[in-house]
Amino acid sequence: MGSEFTGFTHLDESGAARMVDVSAKNVSARTATATGFVRLSEECVAALRAGDVPKGDALSVARIAGIMGAKRTPDLVPLCHPIALHGVAVELAVQDTGVAIEARVRTADRTGVEMEALTSVTVAALALIDMVKAIDPAATVTDVRVEEKTGGKTGVWRRS
Numbered sequence: 001m002g003s004e005f006t007g008f009t010h011l012d013e014s015g016a017a018r019m020v021d022v023s024a025k026n027v028s029a030r031t032a033t034a035t036g037f038v039r040l041s042e043e044c045v046a047a048l049r050a051g052d053v054p055k056g057d058a059l060s061v062a063r064i065a066g067i068m069g070a071k072r073t074p075d076l077v078p079l080c081h082p083i084a085l086h087g088v089a090v091e092l093a094v095q096d097t098g099v100a101i102e103a104r105v106r107t108a109d110r111t112g113v114e115m116e117a118l119t120s121v122t123v124a125a126l127a128l129i130d131m132v133k134a135i136d137p138a139a140t141v142t143d144v145r146v147e148e149k150t151g152g153k154t155g156v157w158r159r160s
Contacts, residue, residue, distance in 0.1 A: 025110040030151030034117035036144035040098040044136035058131035062124040066090035069123025070116040083109040
């Protein structure tokens, strides 16, 4: 009930927001990969490469924050279903202009993990900025996006 009246799955017949009922969907293996980038100054990139960030191991902290962020997604995104995550991998790569972040999230459930992957990347980026803000207060998060998803009714989707 609801989406047949409005045409929008997250609105009921009165236009109020609602959580979609996914109980009739089949459980399937689902994955999502998201990426993002934190633009940094040359000085900050050099400090990361040398391991000279005053607050400590910024990349490890960001990796753990990304994993925690994926796990907390339903607490942050109002209509996101709480689902069991079976795997979260976060990779950070220091490049000449900043840090590239990739998160891969896996589950076997009735709904996808795109929001968890996006949250993972974003929280990792925020933690990284918190770790390096004394060196680079102008650090900027950019280009957070889903790159690929698998599973569910739509199967495989990849960004072209």
